[in-house]
Amino acid sequence: MAVFIVRRLIISVFTLLAASYLVYVGTALSGDPLQDLYGIQDEGDAQTQMDARRRAMNLDVPVFLRYFLWLGDLLQGDLGQNKFGQSVSGILGPAIWATLQLVIAATVLAIILGVMIGIISALRQYSGFDYTLTFAAFLFYSLPVFWVAVMLKQFGAIEFNDWLREPRIPLPIIVLVALLAGLAWMAIIGGNRERRVSTFAIAAVATGGLLWALSETGWFEDPGLGFVAIVVLALSAALGSTLLIIGFRYRPPVIATLSTAAVGCVFYLFSEPVLEDPSWPVILLLAVIAVGVGLGIGYVVGGLQRRQAMAASALTAFLTGGVIFVDYMLQAYSGYYDIVRGRPVSTIGAATPNFEGSFWESSLDTAGHLILPTLALLLISFAVYTRYTRASMLEVMNQDYVRTARSKGLTERTVVTKHAFRNALIPVTTLMAFDFGAVIGGAVITEGVFGWKGMGQMFIDGLREVDPPPVMAFFLVAGGSVVVFNMLADIAYGYLDPRIRVS
Amino acid sequence: MSTETNRPATSENATDRPPSGDEAQGITIAARTQGQLIRRRFFRHRAAMGGMITLLLVIVLAFTSIGFGPIPGWWDKSYLSTGSLVNDGDPTLSLVPAFLGGDGIRLGEHPFGQDDVGKDYFALVMRGAQQSLIIAFVIGIVSTVVGAVVGALAGYFRGRTEGVLMRLTDVVISIPTLVFAAILAAAAGRAGIVVLGVAIGLVIWTGLARLVRGEFLALREKEFVEAARAAGTKPSRIIFKHMMPNAIGVIIVSATLAVAVGILLETALSYLGLGVRPPDVSLGSLVSLYETAMTTRPSLFWWPGIFIVIIALSVNFIGDGLRDAFDPRQTRVRE
Numbered sequence: 001m002a003v004f005i006v007r008r009l010i011i012s013v014f015t016l017l018a019a020s021y022l023v024y025v026g027t028a029l030s031g032d033p034l035q036d037l038y039g040i041q042d043e044g045d046a047q048t049q050m051d052a053r054r055r056a057m058n059l060d061v062p063v064f065l066r067y068f069l070w071l072g073d074l075l076q077g078d079l080g081q082n083k084f085g086q087s088v089s090g091i092l093g094p095a096i097w098a099t100l101q102l103v104i105a106a107t108v109l110a111i112i113l114g115v116m117i118g119i120i121s122a123l124r125q126y127s128g129f130d131y132t133l134t135f136a137a138f139l140f141y142s143l144p145v146f147w148v149a150v151m152l153k154q155f156g157a158i159e160f161n162d163w164l165r166e167p168r169i170p171l172p173i174i175v176l177v178a179l180l181a182g183l184a185w186m187a188i189i190g191g192n193r194e195r196r197v198s199t200f201a202i203a204a205v206a207t208g209g210l211l212w213a214l215s216e217t218g219w220f221e222d223p224g225l226g227f228v229a230i231v232v233l234a235l236s237a238a239l240g241s242t243l244l245i246i247g248f249r250y251r252p253p254v255i256a257t258l259s260t261a262a263v264g265c266v267f268y269l270f271s272e273p274v275l276e277d278p279s280w281p282v283i284l285l286l287a288v289i290a291v292g293v294g295l296g297i298g299y300v301v302g303g304l305q306r307r308q309a310m311a312a313s314a315l316t317a318f319l320t321g322g323v324i325f326v327d328y329m330l331q332a333y334s335g336y337y338d339i340v341r342g343r344p345v346s347t348i349g350a351a352t353p354n355f356e357g358s359f360w361e362s363s364l365d366t367a368g369h370l371i372l373p374t375l376a377l378l379l380i381s382f383a384v385y386t387r388y389t390r391a392s393m394l395e396v397m398n399q400d401y402v403r404t405a406r407s408k409g410l411t412e413r414t415v416v417t418k419h420a421f422r423n424a425l426i427p428v429t430t431l432m433a434f435d436f437g438a439v440i441g442g443a444v445i446t447e448g449v450f451g452w453k454g455m456g457q458m459f460i461d462g463l464r465e466v467d468p469p470p471v472m473a474f475f476l477v478a479g480g481s482v483v484v485f486n487m488l489a490d491i492a493y494g495y496l497d498p499r500i501r502v503s
Numbered sequence: 504m505s506t507e508t509n510r511p512a513t514s515e516n517a518t519d520r521p522p523s524g525d526e527a528q529g530i531t532i533a534a535r536t537q538g539q540l541i542r543r544r545f546f547r548h549r550a551a552m553g554g555m556i557t558l559l560l561v562i563v564l565a566f567t568s569i570g571f572g573p574i575p576g577w578w579d580k581s582y583l584s585t586g587s588l589v590n591d592g593d594p595t596l597s598l599v600p601a602f603l604g605g606d607g608i609r610l611g612e613h614p615f616g617q618d619d620v621g622k623d624y625f626a627l628v629m630r631g632a633q634q635s636l637i638i639a640f641v642i643g644i645v646s647t648v649v650g651a652v653v654g655a656l657a658g659y660f661r662g663r664t665e666g667v668l669m670r671l672t673d674v675v676i677s678i679p680t681l682v683f684a685a686i687l688a689a690a691a692g693r694a695g696i697v698v699l700g701v702a703i704g705l706v707i708w709t710g711l712a713r714l715v716r717g718e719f720l721a722l723r724e725k726e727f728v729e730a731a732r733a734a735g736t737k738p739s740r741i742i743f744k745h746m747m748p749n750a751i752g753v754i755i756v757s758a759t760l761a762v763a764v765g766i767l768l769e770t771a772l773s774y775l776g777l778g779v780r781p782p783d784v785s786l787g788s789l790v791s792l793y794e795t796a797m798t799t800r801p802s803l804f805w806w807p808g809i810f811i812v813i814i815a816l817s818v819n820f821i822g823d824g825l826r827d828a829f830d831p832r833q834t835r836v837r838e
Binding site (some may be wrong): 011016018031141145434437460464471 | 675679771
């Protein structure tokens with residue numbers, strides 16, 4: 001395995017070098033870097049400025065050699081200056097953070113949601129749910145990112161913020177959403193007619209009632225979860241992880257996850273001093289502790305199903321922690337709402353300028369800025385992941401070993417999660433690398449629409465000015481992360497499919 | 504297969520021609536070639552046929568309405584000439600019939616409205632659709648030819664040729680598509696739309712090259728290739744005459760999808776100002792020109808976007824239908 005990784009790494013470095021040569025030469029030849037100086041009236045002044053820029057950008061050196069000057073600087077850790085004399089590494093620092101936030105959030109969400117929904121879609125092949133999703137995926141593929149982004153800006157931010165002033169959901173919309181939710185749950189759960197009808201009724205009534213109650217009690221003006229909601233959510237996290245990982249056949253894992261959820265709820269009651277105004281390291285530490293506690297409870301209570309109980313409890317602990325995190329964030333909402341003068345969903349930039357607030361308020365600020373560009377990027381990748389997972393899951397479900405697993409009497413849950421799901425993931429890992437490049441491309445566009453000062457903007461500005469150093473800095477990060485993702489995918493591939501390692 | 508099951512089990516002569524049993528029962532069976540089977544499956548694919556008809560309608564609408572080059576069209580306004588504002592520049596298109604309280608079904612003077620200097624927006628959108636369609640098809644052709652040839656050469660010759668070509672593919676893949684396309688388009692955009700299409704096509708061939716190489720690696724071990732080689736056939740003839748037709752399914756499907764990817768890439772680049780340059784327009788540059796009009800005159804923003812979605816969606820459906828037609832295994836259910 002080590003040899004495999006090292007060999008991949010060496011090849012990647014050479015690939016990246018060759019690609020950087022293409023990008024450099026392409027950028028340098030894409031236009032005239034002196035264009036903006038031709039407009040200067042005073043000829044003597046224009047001449048001096050042109051000479052200065054020729055010297056600064058080494059324009060007298062042929063392009064094909066100029067690359068090596070840049071490469072030489074790079075090897076000494078210098079990214080160079082853009083054509084207005086600013087240091088590129090100075091611009092790159094904050095830009096990387098903004099873009100990576102966007103890209104990683106979109107990729108992770110797309111993978112989780114896409115894989116999940118793709119699997120459901122495959123398990124319910126040719127149902128209404130499947131057809132709807134297939135059509136939605138085709139539609140999302142065909143959407144131009146920039147158009148969606150402008151639309152999101154209009155409806156997701158401007159009009160949504162207007163709505164938040166008077167947050168009442170009109171009754172027809174509640175009914176419509178309730179009916180749609182009922183249909184979706186009916187298609188997901190399936191079963192015979194009786195079961196379908198009851199699923200539909202329960203889901204529709206629950207959704208409609210919840211929305212109506214939230215709207216009537218003015219929840220959207222001052223949202224929060226409260227202890228009861230946290231207990232309910234923690235218990236559902238416990239039951240959900242048990243169902244996903246081992247099922248309800250054995251008692252110890254159920255006890256383990258339920259007690260983990262209970263510990264989470266008790267922690268919530270006494271969490272005020274710790275979570276008043278924490279920092280990211282504290283949150284991370286708490287997450288690690290939560291997972292550790294989950295593992296511990298699973299180890300102690302798990303009995304014969306120790307391994308599965310540990311996994312299920314750790315998942316429960318993580319989810320419960322997430323619920324508590326969201327609760328604290330929502331508690332800070334009304335304060336934040338006043339700070340941003342009633343416009344919580346933002347359309348410009350990665351953070352409110354000169355924003356000072358508690359940890360929770362600045363998290364809300366980040367979330368409010370991230371949500372729309374992430375959504376714009378998410379749609380397309382989500383469609384790709386759903387389609388891919390669905391196809392690969394269908395392929396796997398038709399394999400003989402799945403039939404064997406069924407015929408030896410395993411439950412459908414075990415067949416799906418243990419035998420089919422893992423194998424269906426193998427081709428999906430290759431997609432990760434491809435898709436990451438696409439998301440970075442999408443980020444170039446979305447950043448422009450949402451006014452983020454990210455790497456994509458740096459790239460476009462550099463390209464418009466025919467200025468290689470910023471473009472190259474962007475490429476090093478973008479191409480580098482594509483290569484890293486590619487490699488991670490290859491390693492994951494090798495891990496998931498032992499046949500690859502042999503060759 | 505069906506002929507076998509129809510044959511009476513008590514057939515005395517086991518080496519009988521398969522259809523004989525059916526002929527005895529009065530059933531005539533016409534043999535279908537592979538091509539006929541594929542065509543049949545494609546024409547029965549409802550989404551694909553819907554896409555096909557929509558795409559043809561859009562193409563006909565775009566090219567006949569304002570005419571193309573010297574040929575005049577049936578729409579009397581030009582996308583270049585300005586005019587006085589009718590109806591405040593709002594669209595005069597109405598689709599609500601009179602008895603439902605609307606203005607009746609009519610096109611009116613400017614169905615999509617007018618922009619701020621009074622240009623007819625329908626003519627502008629049609630011009631944009633023409634340009635975007637031409638570029639998309641050029642992209643499809645270029646990327647397919649390059650991808651198929653690179654993949655075929657790498658798969659057939661193996662060895663050093665394969666090494667060089669596949670490393671080249673890796674290099675192009677490691678540059679994010681939109682980034683590479685933007686860099687090439689920044690230079691090529693000024694040289695007109697065909698050059699722009701070629702430039703973008705040179706970016707997106709990599710996926711097809713890998714697929715075709717895979718096909719060729721399997722095909723070159725087949726007996727008919729061995730036989731052709733033994734007969735002294737030239738490599739170029741083996742590749743294009745013997746092997747390429749066997750990989751045609753992958754190639755056609757990729758070509759279709761490349762058109763869909765192409766139109767999205769081109770409109771994105773034009774939106775960024777790197778593709779089709781003013782005064783000429785494409786669907787992407789129209790969106791970028793009028794995105795600020797979203798609140799005041801939404802139709803200026805909606806129409807070009809809707810056309811992009813319609814074109815891309817119908818091409819994607821056609822691609823899906825072709826994939827099912829060439830590879831029916833993908834849709835088969837086995838319970």
